Amino acid sequence: MEKIDRLLVIGDIHGKWERFKSVYDKVSFNAETDLIVFLGDYLDRGDAPVPVMEWVMEHYGQKNMVFLRGNHEQMFYDAFLESPSSEGHRVFSLDSSLSLWLGNGGQITYEGIRKTGKKEELIADWLSLVAKLPLCTEIVVNNQTYWFMHANCNPGLPLSEQDDVDLLWRRTLAERPNLHNGEQIIVLGHTPVQALGYEAKPQWLQNGRLVLMDTGSYLDSLSHLGPGKISCADLLSGEIYQSAV
Template identity: 30%
Template sequence: MRIFAVGDIHGCAEALERLLGILPLDLERDLLVFLGDYIDRGPSPRRVVEMVKELRERYPERVIPLCGNHEWMFKRYLKGIETEVFLYNGGESTLRDYYTEGRLEIPPEHLSFLEGLPLYFETEEFFFVHAGIRPERALSAQVEEDLLWIREAFYYYPGRLPKTIVFGHTPFPDVLLLDDRIGIDTGCVYGGKLTAIELPARKIYQVECPRRWP
Protein backbone atom coordinates (compact mmCIF):
# COMPACT_ATOMS: atom_id res chain seq x y z
CA MET A 1 0.00 0.00 0.00
CA ARG A 2 1.25 3.45 -0.93
CA ILE A 3 0.64 6.52 1.21
CA PHE A 4 0.64 10.02 -0.24
CA ALA A 5 0.96 12.92 2.22
CA VAL A 6 0.28 16.56 1.27
CA GLY A 7 1.76 19.56 3.07
CA ASP A 8 0.24 22.87 4.14
CA ILE A 9 -2.13 24.31 1.50
CA HIS A 10 -3.25 27.60 3.14
CA GLY A 11 -6.00 28.46 0.70
CA CYS A 12 -3.98 27.80 -2.46
CA ALA A 13 -6.73 25.86 -4.24
CA GLU A 14 -5.17 26.24 -7.68
CA ALA A 15 -1.91 24.66 -6.50
CA LEU A 16 -3.81 21.83 -4.80
CA GLU A 17 -5.74 21.07 -7.99
CA ARG A 18 -2.51 20.90 -9.98
CA LEU A 19 -0.76 18.76 -7.37
CA LEU A 20 -3.60 16.25 -7.19
CA GLY A 21 -3.51 16.13 -10.98
CA ILE A 22 0.08 14.87 -11.06
CA LEU A 23 -0.14 12.30 -8.27
CA PRO A 24 -0.27 8.68 -9.50
CA LEU A 25 -3.00 8.11 -6.96
CA ASP A 26 -5.37 5.14 -6.87
CA LEU A 27 -7.79 5.73 -4.00
CA GLU A 28 -9.15 2.22 -4.30
CA ARG A 29 -5.80 1.04 -2.90
CA ASP A 30 -3.67 4.01 -1.77
CA LEU A 31 -4.03 6.33 1.21
CA LEU A 32 -4.05 10.12 0.97
CA VAL A 33 -3.14 12.08 4.12
CA PHE A 34 -3.46 15.85 4.39
CA LEU A 35 -1.34 17.38 7.15
CA GLY A 36 -3.64 20.31 7.98
CA ASP A 37 -3.65 24.08 7.45
CA TYR A 38 -6.19 24.19 4.64
CA ILE A 39 -7.22 27.76 5.46
CA ASP A 40 -5.84 31.29 6.06
CA ARG A 41 -3.45 33.52 4.12
CA GLY A 42 -4.15 32.23 0.61
CA PRO A 43 -6.95 33.33 -1.73
CA SER A 44 -9.35 30.36 -1.65
CA PRO A 45 -9.55 28.68 1.79
CA ARG A 46 -13.22 27.81 1.36
CA ARG A 47 -12.51 26.03 -1.92
CA VAL A 48 -9.67 24.05 -0.34
CA VAL A 49 -11.93 22.92 2.51
CA GLU A 50 -14.56 21.92 -0.03
CA MET A 51 -12.06 19.93 -2.12
CA VAL A 52 -10.60 18.03 0.79
CA LYS A 53 -14.03 17.43 2.34
CA GLU A 54 -15.39 16.05 -0.94
CA LEU A 55 -12.42 13.71 -1.32
CA ARG A 56 -12.95 12.36 2.17
CA GLU A 57 -16.67 11.87 1.55
CA ARG A 58 -15.96 9.93 -1.64
CA TYR A 59 -13.20 7.80 -0.09
CA PRO A 60 -13.83 7.80 3.68
CA GLU A 61 -11.46 4.88 4.31
CA ARG A 62 -8.70 6.22 2.08
CA VAL A 63 -8.53 10.00 2.63
CA ILE A 64 -7.34 11.22 6.03
CA PRO A 65 -7.36 14.99 6.59
CA LEU A 66 -5.62 16.01 9.81
CA CYS A 67 -6.10 19.13 11.90
CA GLY A 68 -3.61 21.99 11.63
CA ASN A 69 -3.03 24.85 14.03
CA HIS A 70 -4.93 27.18 11.69
CA GLU A 71 -8.07 25.04 11.83
CA TRP A 72 -7.64 24.96 15.61
CA MET A 73 -7.43 28.78 15.74
CA PHE A 74 -10.45 29.16 13.46
CA LYS A 75 -12.60 26.93 15.66
CA ARG A 76 -11.59 28.99 18.68
CA TYR A 77 -12.33 32.22 16.80
CA LEU A 78 -15.84 31.01 16.09
CA LYS A 79 -16.29 30.49 19.84
CA GLY A 80 -14.95 33.97 20.61
CA ILE A 81 -11.65 32.69 22.03
CA GLU A 82 -8.45 34.63 21.25
CA THR A 83 -9.95 36.10 18.09
CA GLU A 84 -6.99 38.43 17.61
CA VAL A 85 -4.61 35.47 17.37
CA PHE A 86 -6.58 34.04 14.46
CA LEU A 87 -6.66 37.39 12.67
CA TYR A 88 -2.95 38.00 13.24
CA ASN A 89 -2.15 34.65 11.61
CA GLY A 90 -3.88 35.29 8.30
CA GLY A 91 -7.46 34.57 9.29
CA GLU A 92 -8.87 37.52 7.38
CA SER A 93 -8.69 35.64 4.08
CA THR A 94 -10.78 32.83 5.55
CA LEU A 95 -13.39 35.20 6.95
CA ARG A 96 -13.57 37.04 3.64
CA ASP A 97 -14.14 33.79 1.79
CA TYR A 98 -17.03 32.84 4.06
CA TYR A 99 -18.75 36.25 4.07
CA THR A 100 -22.03 36.44 2.16
CA GLU A 101 -23.95 39.72 1.95
CA GLY A 102 -22.07 41.12 4.91
CA ARG A 103 -22.55 38.07 7.13
CA LEU A 104 -20.22 35.25 8.11
CA GLU A 105 -21.97 32.12 6.87
CA ILE A 106 -20.15 28.82 7.25
CA PRO A 107 -22.00 25.80 5.85
CA PRO A 108 -22.84 23.24 8.55
CA GLU A 109 -21.00 20.57 6.59
CA HIS A 110 -17.83 22.67 6.66
CA LEU A 111 -18.14 23.13 10.42
CA SER A 112 -18.66 19.40 10.85
CA PHE A 113 -15.59 18.73 8.71
CA LEU A 114 -13.44 21.08 10.82
CA GLU A 115 -14.72 19.68 14.11
CA GLY A 116 -14.01 16.11 13.05
CA LEU A 117 -10.35 16.50 12.04
CA PRO A 118 -8.04 14.14 13.97
CA LEU A 119 -4.69 15.27 15.35
CA TYR A 120 -2.61 12.46 13.88
CA PHE A 121 -2.64 9.27 11.82
CA GLU A 122 -0.36 6.36 12.59
CA THR A 123 0.84 3.27 10.76
CA GLU A 124 3.39 0.67 11.78
CA GLU A 125 6.21 2.71 10.24
CA PHE A 126 4.95 6.30 10.03
CA PHE A 127 3.34 8.92 12.29
CA PHE A 128 1.58 11.71 10.38
CA VAL A 129 0.96 14.95 12.25
CA HIS A 130 0.71 18.66 11.57
CA ALA A 131 3.64 20.09 13.56
CA GLY A 132 5.58 17.21 15.13
CA ILE A 133 5.93 15.42 18.44
CA ARG A 134 7.58 16.06 21.78
CA PRO A 135 10.73 13.88 21.70
CA GLU A 136 11.30 11.47 24.59
CA ARG A 137 7.54 11.32 25.22
CA ALA A 138 5.65 8.21 24.11
CA LEU A 139 3.56 8.66 20.98
CA SER A 140 0.51 7.60 22.97
CA ALA A 141 1.18 10.40 25.49
CA GLN A 142 1.56 13.32 23.06
CA VAL A 143 -0.51 16.43 23.79
CA GLU A 144 -2.51 18.66 21.44
CA GLU A 145 -0.28 21.73 21.88
CA ASP A 146 2.82 19.91 20.66
CA LEU A 147 1.09 18.06 17.83
CA LEU A 148 -0.19 21.37 16.45
CA TRP A 149 2.53 23.88 17.38
CA ILE A 150 5.94 22.38 18.15
CA ARG A 151 8.93 23.44 16.05
CA GLU A 152 12.66 23.45 16.93
CA ALA A 153 12.45 21.17 19.96
CA PHE A 154 11.15 18.51 17.58
CA TYR A 155 13.02 18.83 14.32
CA TYR A 156 16.38 19.77 15.92
CA TYR A 157 16.18 16.87 18.38
CA PRO A 158 19.49 14.98 18.14
CA GLY A 159 18.14 11.58 19.14
CA ARG A 160 16.31 8.89 17.21
CA LEU A 161 12.50 9.02 17.08
CA PRO A 162 10.36 5.88 17.49
CA LYS A 163 8.81 6.15 14.02
CA THR A 164 9.30 8.29 10.94
CA ILE A 165 7.37 11.49 11.68
CA VAL A 166 5.81 13.10 8.60
CA PHE A 167 4.88 16.71 9.32
CA GLY A 168 4.12 20.17 7.96
CA HIS A 169 3.69 23.46 9.88
CA THR A 170 7.26 24.74 9.55
CA PRO A 171 8.08 25.91 6.02
CA PHE A 172 11.44 24.80 4.66
CA PRO A 173 13.08 25.89 1.38
CA ASP A 174 12.82 22.27 0.30
CA VAL A 175 11.67 18.98 1.76
CA LEU A 176 13.36 17.99 5.03
CA LEU A 177 14.16 14.35 4.36
CA LEU A 178 15.79 12.54 7.28
CA ASP A 179 15.62 8.91 8.34
CA ASP A 180 13.12 9.56 11.12
CA ARG A 181 11.45 12.88 10.20
CA ILE A 182 10.11 14.25 6.94
CA GLY A 183 8.97 17.88 6.70
CA ILE A 184 6.88 18.69 3.63
CA ASP A 185 5.73 22.27 4.20
CA THR A 186 7.65 24.04 1.46
CA GLY A 187 5.96 27.41 1.82
CA CYS A 188 3.41 27.29 -0.99
CA VAL A 189 1.48 30.34 0.26
CA TYR A 190 4.73 32.30 0.57
CA GLY A 191 5.61 31.80 -3.10
CA GLY A 192 7.24 28.41 -2.60
CA LYS A 193 5.91 25.00 -3.62
CA LEU A 194 3.09 22.72 -2.58
CA THR A 195 4.58 19.31 -1.84
CA ALA A 196 3.38 15.75 -1.61
CA ILE A 197 5.45 12.69 -0.76
CA GLU A 198 4.82 9.09 -1.72
CA LEU A 199 5.69 6.56 0.96
CA PRO A 200 7.46 4.27 1.50
CA ALA A 201 9.25 5.16 -1.76
CA ARG A 202 9.96 8.73 -0.52
CA LYS A 203 9.20 10.11 -3.97
CA ILE A 204 8.53 13.86 -4.03
CA TYR A 205 5.85 15.63 -6.11
CA GLN A 206 5.72 19.43 -6.22
CA VAL A 207 3.96 22.30 -7.97
CA GLU A 208 4.90 25.95 -7.91
CA CYS A 209 2.56 28.42 -6.25
CA PRO A 210 1.49 31.03 -8.83
CA ARG A 211 2.35 33.91 -6.52
CA ARG A 212 3.16 34.90 -2.95
CA TRP A 213 0.14 35.70 -0.80
CA PRO A 214 -0.06 37.86 2.33
Protein backbone atom coordinates (compact mmCIF):
# COMPACT_ATOMS: atom_id res chain seq x y z
CA MET A 1 0.00 0.00 0.00
CA GLU A 2 0.99 3.66 -0.15
CA LYS A 3 3.55 4.84 2.35
CA ILE A 4 2.07 5.75 5.72
CA ASP A 5 3.65 7.35 8.76
CA ARG A 6 1.51 5.60 11.38
CA LEU A 7 -0.42 2.32 11.39
CA LEU A 8 -2.88 2.95 14.20
CA VAL A 9 -5.24 0.51 15.91
CA ILE A 10 -7.95 1.20 18.50
CA GLY A 11 -9.26 -1.48 20.83
CA ASP A 12 -12.75 -2.07 22.21
CA ILE A 13 -14.81 1.08 22.87
CA HIS A 14 -18.02 -0.36 24.38
CA GLY A 15 -20.10 2.80 24.47
CA LYS A 16 -17.60 4.87 26.47
CA TRP A 17 -17.96 8.02 24.41
CA GLU A 18 -15.94 10.40 26.57
CA ARG A 19 -13.07 7.94 26.92
CA PHE A 20 -13.12 7.29 23.18
CA LYS A 21 -13.10 10.98 22.27
CA SER A 22 -10.28 11.69 24.69
CA VAL A 23 -7.99 9.10 23.11
CA TYR A 24 -9.03 9.87 19.53
CA ASP A 25 -8.31 13.55 20.05
CA LYS A 26 -4.85 12.69 21.44
CA VAL A 27 -4.07 10.66 18.33
CA SER A 28 -4.74 13.59 15.93
CA PHE A 29 -5.46 11.19 13.07
CA ASN A 30 -4.38 12.46 9.65
CA ALA A 31 -6.01 10.60 6.78
CA GLU A 32 -3.27 11.70 4.40
CA THR A 33 -0.41 10.14 6.37
CA ASP A 34 -2.02 7.61 8.77
CA LEU A 35 -4.12 4.46 8.53
CA ILE A 36 -6.34 3.52 11.48
CA VAL A 37 -8.07 0.21 12.21
CA PHE A 38 -10.91 -0.16 14.74
CA LEU A 39 -11.24 -3.67 16.20
CA GLY A 40 -14.99 -3.62 16.87
CA ASP A 41 -17.26 -3.65 19.94
CA TYR A 42 -18.36 -0.04 19.57
CA LEU A 43 -21.53 -0.42 21.63
CA ASP A 44 -22.93 -2.12 24.78
CA ARG A 45 -21.86 -2.01 28.44
CA GLY A 46 -20.76 1.64 28.46
CA ASP A 47 -23.05 4.55 29.34
CA ALA A 48 -23.11 6.39 25.97
CA PRO A 49 -23.32 3.93 23.09
CA VAL A 50 -25.43 6.09 20.76
CA PRO A 51 -22.83 8.86 20.23
CA VAL A 52 -20.25 6.17 19.49
CA MET A 53 -22.59 4.47 17.00
CA GLU A 54 -23.34 7.79 15.28
CA TRP A 55 -19.63 8.63 15.08
CA VAL A 56 -18.81 5.25 13.53
CA MET A 57 -21.61 5.62 10.98
CA GLU A 58 -20.41 9.12 10.12
CA HIS A 59 -16.78 8.03 9.61
CA TYR A 60 -17.31 4.64 7.95
CA GLY A 61 -15.92 4.72 4.42
CA GLN A 62 -13.65 7.69 4.98
CA LYS A 63 -10.09 7.54 3.69
CA ASN A 64 -7.69 5.25 5.57
CA MET A 65 -10.25 4.33 8.25
CA VAL A 66 -11.04 0.61 8.63
CA PHE A 67 -13.87 -0.55 10.90
CA LEU A 68 -14.12 -4.24 11.83
CA ARG A 69 -17.05 -6.11 13.35
CA GLY A 70 -16.97 -7.26 16.96
CA ASN A 71 -19.07 -9.88 18.72
CA HIS A 72 -21.29 -7.15 20.21
CA GLU A 73 -22.13 -5.83 16.73
CA GLN A 74 -22.86 -9.43 15.75
CA MET A 75 -25.17 -9.91 18.75
CA PHE A 76 -27.02 -6.70 17.88
CA TYR A 77 -27.34 -7.81 14.27
CA ASP A 78 -28.62 -11.27 15.18
CA ALA A 79 -31.04 -9.86 17.76
CA PHE A 80 -32.83 -7.62 15.30
CA LEU A 81 -32.84 -10.02 12.39
CA GLU A 82 -34.53 -12.87 14.21
CA SER A 83 -37.43 -14.43 12.38
CA PRO A 84 -40.74 -12.81 13.36
CA SER A 85 -43.68 -14.89 14.50
CA SER A 86 -46.65 -15.56 12.27
CA GLU A 87 -48.33 -12.46 13.74
CA GLY A 88 -45.40 -10.31 12.63
CA HIS A 89 -43.97 -9.84 16.11
CA ARG A 90 -40.48 -10.81 17.16
CA VAL A 91 -40.11 -14.21 18.80
CA PHE A 92 -38.63 -13.75 22.27
CA SER A 93 -37.41 -16.53 24.50
CA LEU A 94 -34.79 -16.93 27.18
CA ASP A 95 -32.35 -18.41 24.68
CA SER A 96 -33.14 -16.04 21.84
CA SER A 97 -30.56 -13.82 20.14
CA LEU A 98 -32.35 -10.78 21.53
CA SER A 99 -32.09 -12.13 25.06
CA LEU A 100 -28.40 -12.92 24.56
CA TRP A 101 -27.68 -9.38 23.40
CA LEU A 102 -29.71 -7.65 26.12
CA GLY A 103 -28.04 -9.74 28.79
CA ASN A 104 -24.54 -8.87 27.58
CA GLY A 105 -24.69 -5.10 27.80
CA GLY A 106 -27.27 -4.60 25.06
CA GLN A 107 -29.91 -3.33 27.48
CA ILE A 108 -27.94 -0.11 27.93
CA THR A 109 -27.65 0.31 24.16
CA TYR A 110 -31.33 -0.41 23.61
CA GLU A 111 -32.39 2.17 26.21
CA GLY A 112 -30.03 4.71 24.68
CA ILE A 113 -31.47 4.12 21.24
CA ARG A 114 -35.05 4.33 22.54
CA LYS A 115 -34.41 7.67 24.24
CA THR A 116 -33.33 9.28 20.96
CA GLY A 117 -36.92 9.15 19.71
CA LYS A 118 -35.74 7.68 16.41
CA LYS A 119 -35.41 4.06 17.43
CA GLU A 120 -36.51 2.39 14.20
CA GLU A 121 -34.35 4.63 12.03
CA LEU A 122 -31.24 4.21 14.18
CA ILE A 123 -31.62 0.44 14.41
CA ALA A 124 -32.10 0.15 10.65
CA ASP A 125 -29.07 2.35 9.93
CA TRP A 126 -26.86 0.42 12.36
CA LEU A 127 -27.99 -2.95 10.96
CA SER A 128 -27.12 -1.71 7.47
CA LEU A 129 -23.67 -0.68 8.64
CA VAL A 130 -22.91 -3.86 10.59
CA ALA A 131 -23.75 -5.93 7.52
CA LYS A 132 -20.86 -4.17 5.72
CA LEU A 133 -18.27 -4.53 8.48
CA PRO A 134 -15.61 -7.18 7.73
CA LEU A 135 -14.57 -9.71 10.36
CA CYS A 136 -10.87 -9.31 9.59
CA THR A 137 -8.42 -7.54 7.35
CA GLU A 138 -4.82 -7.86 6.22
CA ILE A 139 -2.54 -4.86 5.77
CA VAL A 140 1.05 -4.94 4.52
CA VAL A 141 3.36 -2.08 5.49
CA ASN A 142 7.12 -2.02 4.88
CA ASN A 143 6.96 -5.67 3.76
CA GLN A 144 5.44 -6.68 7.12
CA THR A 145 2.04 -8.39 7.11
CA TYR A 146 -0.46 -7.40 9.80
CA TRP A 147 -3.67 -9.30 10.56
CA PHE A 148 -6.48 -7.56 12.37
CA MET A 149 -9.59 -9.17 13.85
CA HIS A 150 -11.74 -8.66 16.92
CA ALA A 151 -11.12 -11.80 18.94
CA ASN A 152 -8.97 -14.62 17.64
CA CYS A 153 -7.74 -16.57 14.63
CA ASN A 154 -5.86 -19.67 13.54
CA PRO A 155 -2.41 -18.34 12.53
CA GLY A 156 -1.85 -21.33 10.25
CA LEU A 157 -4.86 -20.67 8.02
CA PRO A 158 -5.32 -17.95 5.38
CA LEU A 159 -7.76 -15.22 6.43
CA SER A 160 -10.20 -16.45 3.79
CA GLU A 161 -10.46 -19.79 5.61
CA GLN A 162 -10.87 -18.49 9.17
CA ASP A 163 -13.87 -19.55 11.24
CA ASP A 164 -16.32 -16.74 12.01
CA VAL A 165 -16.79 -17.89 15.61
CA ASP A 166 -13.03 -17.77 16.07
CA LEU A 167 -12.77 -14.25 14.66
CA LEU A 168 -15.59 -12.90 16.82
CA TRP A 169 -15.65 -14.89 20.05
CA ARG A 170 -12.76 -17.13 21.02
CA ARG A 171 -9.79 -16.13 23.20
CA THR A 172 -7.30 -18.87 22.34
CA LEU A 173 -4.35 -16.71 21.26
CA ALA A 174 -4.86 -14.13 24.00
CA GLU A 175 -4.74 -16.90 26.59
CA ARG A 176 -2.06 -19.01 24.85
CA PRO A 177 0.21 -16.63 22.89
CA ASN A 178 2.79 -19.35 22.28
CA LEU A 179 0.44 -20.88 19.70
CA HIS A 180 1.47 -18.11 17.30
CA ASN A 181 4.84 -18.75 15.73
CA GLY A 182 4.19 -17.25 12.31
CA GLU A 183 5.71 -14.19 10.66
CA GLN A 184 2.55 -12.09 10.50
CA ILE A 185 1.76 -9.65 13.30
CA ILE A 186 -1.72 -10.48 14.69
CA VAL A 187 -3.66 -7.70 16.40
CA LEU A 188 -6.63 -8.55 18.64
CA GLY A 189 -9.22 -6.93 20.90
CA HIS A 190 -12.01 -8.71 22.81
CA THR A 191 -10.05 -9.99 25.83
CA PRO A 192 -9.25 -7.30 28.44
CA VAL A 193 -5.53 -7.50 29.17
CA GLN A 194 -6.26 -6.94 32.88
CA ALA A 195 -8.12 -10.28 32.93
CA LEU A 196 -4.88 -11.91 31.78
CA GLY A 197 -2.84 -10.33 34.56
CA TYR A 198 -1.35 -7.43 32.58
CA GLU A 199 -1.55 -3.73 33.36
CA ALA A 200 -4.08 -1.63 31.46
CA LYS A 201 -2.09 -0.92 28.31
CA PRO A 202 -1.60 -2.69 24.96
CA GLN A 203 0.57 -5.78 25.17
CA TRP A 204 3.14 -6.93 22.61
CA LEU A 205 3.67 -10.69 23.06
CA GLN A 206 5.57 -13.40 21.17
CA ASN A 207 8.44 -11.05 20.27
CA GLY A 208 5.96 -8.46 19.07
CA ARG A 209 4.05 -10.83 16.77
CA LEU A 210 0.86 -10.75 18.88
CA VAL A 211 -0.66 -7.45 20.01
CA LEU A 212 -3.54 -7.30 22.50
CA MET A 213 -5.50 -4.03 22.38
CA ASP A 214 -8.51 -4.45 24.71
CA THR A 215 -7.69 -2.50 27.88
CA GLY A 216 -11.10 -2.81 29.54
CA SER A 217 -12.76 0.31 28.16
CA TYR A 218 -15.90 -0.03 30.29
CA LEU A 219 -14.22 -1.03 33.56
CA ASP A 220 -14.27 1.47 36.42
CA SER A 221 -12.31 1.96 39.62
CA LEU A 222 -14.79 -0.21 41.51
CA SER A 223 -13.98 -3.24 39.40
CA HIS A 224 -11.34 -5.68 40.61
CA LEU A 225 -9.83 -5.30 37.12
CA GLY A 226 -10.27 -1.56 36.76
CA PRO A 227 -10.05 1.22 36.08
CA GLY A 228 -10.23 0.57 32.37
CA LYS A 229 -9.09 2.64 29.43
CA ILE A 230 -9.51 2.83 25.68
CA SER A 231 -6.19 2.43 23.95
CA CYS A 232 -4.70 3.24 20.58
CA ALA A 233 -1.26 2.10 19.42
CA ASP A 234 0.95 2.96 16.49
CA LEU A 235 2.18 -0.44 15.39
CA LEU A 236 5.11 1.06 13.50
CA SER A 237 6.66 3.03 16.36
CA GLY A 238 5.13 1.32 19.40
CA GLU A 239 3.73 4.63 20.66
CA ILE A 240 0.64 4.25 22.86
CA TYR A 241 -2.24 6.71 23.28
CA GLN A 242 -4.78 6.16 26.07
CA SER A 243 -7.99 7.72 27.28
CA ALA A 244 -8.22 9.56 30.54
CA VAL A 245 -9.71 7.41 33.29
